[in-house]
Amino acid sequence: MTHRRWFTPWLLAGPAILWLAVFNLWPAVNTVILSFTNAKPIGGGRFTGLENYGRLLDDAQLADALLNSIVFMLVCLPLLTVLPLLLALLVQRRIPGITFFRTAFYTPVIASAVVVALIWGWVLDDRGLVNGLLGQSGLSRSPVPFLTDRWLLLFSAIALTVWKGLGYYMVIYLSALANVPRELHEAAAVDGAGPLSRFRHVTLPGVRPTMVLISALISVSSLRVFSELYVLSNGLGGPGGRDMSVVMLIQMYSRGFNGHLGYASALSLLLFVVTLGPMLFLLRLNRKAA
Amino acid sequence: MTTAREPGTTAGTERARTKPVRTKPARTKPARGFNTPSPARTAARYLLLVLVLLLVTGPFLWQLSTSLKGATEDVYSRTPSFLPDHPTIGNYGQVADAIPVWTYALNSVIVAAVCITGNVVGCTLAGFALARLRFRGAKLVLGLFLATLVLPGEVTIVSQYVLVRGLGLADNLLGVSLPGAIAMLNVLLMRTAFAAVPAELDQAALVDGAGVWQRLWHIGLPNVRGMLSVIVIFTFIGAWDDFLWPLIVLNDPQKYTLTVGLQYLDGTFSANPRLIAAGTMIAFLPIVVVFALCQRFFFKGVEEGAVKG
Numbered sequence: 001m002t003h004r005r006w007f008t009p010w011l012l013a014g015p016a017i018l019w020l021a022v023f024n025l026w027p028a029v030n031t032v033i034l035s036f037t038n039a040k041p042i043g044g045g046r047f048t049g050l051e052n053y054g055r056l057l058d059d060a061q062l063a064d065a066l067l068n069s070i071v072f073m074l075v076c077l078p079l080l081t082v083l084p085l086l087l088a089l090l091v092q093r094r095i096p097g098i099t100f101f102r103t104a105f106y107t108p109v110i111a112s113a114v115v116v117a118l119i120w121g122w123v124l125d126d127r128g129l130v131n132g133l134l135g136q137s138g139l140s141r142s143p144v145p146f147l148t149d150r151w152l153l154l155f156s157a158i159a160l161t162v163w164k165g166l167g168y169y170m171v172i173y174l175s176a177l178a179n180v181p182r183e184l185h186e187a188a189a190v191d192g193a194g195p196l197s198r199f200r201h202v203t204l205p206g207v208r209p210t211m212v213l214i215s216a217l218i219s220v221s222s223l224r225v226f227s228e229l230y231v232l233s234n235g236l237g238g239p240g241g242r243d244m245s246v247v248m249l250i251q252m253y254s255r256g257f258n259g260h261l262g263y264a265s266a267l268s269l270l271l272f273v274v275t276l277g278p279m280l281f282l283l284r285l286n287r288k289a290a
Numbered sequence: 291m292t293t294a295r296e297p298g299t300t301a302g303t304e305r306a307r308t309k310p311v312r313t314k315p316a317r318t319k320p321a322r323g324f325n326t327p328s329p330a331r332t333a334a335r336y337l338l339l340v341l342v343l344l345l346v347t348g349p350f351l352w353q354l355s356t357s358l359k360g361a362t363e364d365v366y367s368r369t370p371s372f373l374p375d376h377p378t379i380g381n382y383g384q385v386a387d388a389i390p391v392w393t394y395a396l397n398s399v400i401v402a403a404v405c406i407t408g409n410v411v412g413c414t415l416a417g418f419a420l421a422r423l424r425f426r427g428a429k430l431v432l433g434l435f436l437a438t439l440v441l442p443g444e445v446t447i448v449s450q451y452v453l454v455r456g457l458g459l460a461d462n463l464l465g466v467s468l469p470g471a472i473a474m475l476n477v478l479l480m481r482t483a484f485a486a487v488p489a490e491l492d493q494a495a496l497v498d499g500a501g502v503w504q505r506l507w508h509i510g511l512p513n514v515r516g517m518l519s520v521i522v523i524f525t526f527i528g529a530w531d532d533f534l535w536p537l538i539v540l541n542d543p544q545k546y547t548l549t550v551g552l553q554y555l556d557g558t559f560s561a562n563p564r565l566i567a568a569g570t571m572i573a574f575l576p577i578v579v580v581f582a583l584c585q586r587f588f589f590k591g592v593e594e595g596a597v598k599g
Binding site for chain 1: 332335336338339342343345346347349350352353356366370411412413415416418419420422423424425428431434435436438439440441442444445446447448449450451452453468469471472474477492496501502506527530531532533534537538548549552553556557563566567569570573574577578581582585
């Protein structure tokens with residue numbers, strides 16, 4: 001026996017189990033229940049059957065939001081699987097001062113998305129740094145509407161997401177690179193393989209599983225975008241509200257006079273369904289590793 | 291709801307796949323030609339490092355510079371200058387006139403403190419029970435903790451709001467901090483940490499007649515300090531940086547946390563970029579200090595291939 005009284009483990013795990021039930025399992029169940037009602041921030045709550053789900057089908061803003069997520073994913077996937085690997089190779093060798101560079105490259109990761117978006121909003125402003133430099137160099141006469149054009153705003157949000165994510169994935173790659181046996185590199189070098197050939201035949205195969213893992217992580221996070229778009233567009237979602245993400249729609253419908261908690265819940269379940277694929281894939285990768 | 295961590299992040303999955311092919315006998319000293327690059331290459335590496343450094347820190351420095359520029363100085367940059375002509379910290383005082391920024395900072399600290407306390411206590415106790423005590427139903431409980439990991443926080447945020455409102459905690463800092471006060475991922479991380487403590491230590495203590503509390507306090511805890519500090523750091527960062535949840539829960543501008551307050555400042559006083567810049571620096575600098583102080587813990591694990599995101 002590891003303990004004398006049968007309830008000791010339940011006593012220790014009690015608070016966590018309470019949180020599991022109250023703040024995780026119950027809200028999950030309640031999301032499903034709410035999605036069949038017309039619950040409002042004030043009042044409502046009548047059962048309305050599949051009405052909210054019908055509304056999902058002809059919501060033009062949702063269609064835009066899903067399109068935005070796909071664009072987000074398509075741009076972020078190649079950039080954030082390749083650039084952080086190159087960055088990790090750059091900071092891998094323990095040369096003097098490398099800890100400083102590593103820490104500096106990680107800084108955008110620990111900064112709040114709100115802080116980062118406010119900084120970029122200022123850098124990309126009509127009268128901001130980038131437009132100032134562009135105007136000065138004569139590259140563009142009128143300011144580039146980074147934050148007021150439907151597509152430029154989306155790409156600005158993508159750019160800052162990539163910039164903020166570099167350090168995060170760099171650290172994961174750094175950890176993976178540390179696990180590629182030195183002997184393989186040395187053997188390849190002895191056999192006359194140059195740096196490029198060693199990268200292709202030793203490094204790449206060594207970090208391939210990590211690349212798969214990172215792709216899955218990026219797929220999930222592309223679907224969960226919120227703060228970047230929200231802050232860059234001042235909470236409005238760009239021209240005509242076309243630069244919304246699914247999470248922005250969820251937030252929009254959970255508050256205010258036009259709020260609709262039932263519909264927000266249906267949107268949440270949609271978000272759950274589209275993230276489930278990459279999430280389960282991630283969990284399987286984790287299982288295999290353990 | 292943490293920004294810096296995703297559930298299920300594991301590095302080091304590739305260890306199993308790469309075959310340890312050894313063509314030469316192991317040496318104590320590495321071969322010269324392989325390990326020592328030419329000075330030109332090292333110089334090129336530093337050059338690249340500095341270039342990336344400019345790209346990464348440039349926007350932060352630009353913001354810092356804007357926050358220090360005086361009212362008479364042109365911040366709209368026909369000719370951008372990184373160094374303020376008349377550096378002043380007056381903007382930091384003026385932010386406090388525009389919004390109660392120090393109250394916001396205090397609110398963020400309160401939320402972070404509740405989350406850290408809850409996670410340290412709750413996850414330690416539960417992690418120990420799940421890893422070290424055998425009891426009926428343990429498997430089921432563990433499975434449920436694991437299952438929550440496939441649920442992104444945003445999915446349940448609406449019904450969490452409904453719940454918090456039902457508890458009478460809407461528009462309340464306790465309502466902001468309570469749901470994250472015991473994070474499921476951290477319970478699992480603590481369980482993993484406790485499971486790695488050698489079983490012999492426990493056995494020996496059992497023979498000596500040690501109870502559950504003594505084993506947790508004297509054998510478990512000293513061996514999981516590393517994981518505990520990682521959880522403290524990331525809980526702080528997560529709570530301090532979180533935006534969506536406090537944005538949904540809070541109404542009263544007096545109760546805003548820093549992130550929500552900054553967005554509010556941006557919406558109301560967008561005319562003066564110096565003030566917004568000063569505000570972002572107030573939100574950003576504490577996190578840099580905390581991370582700079584704790585980065586030892588963090589990068590130590592990375593090189594051993596053991597970091598969890």
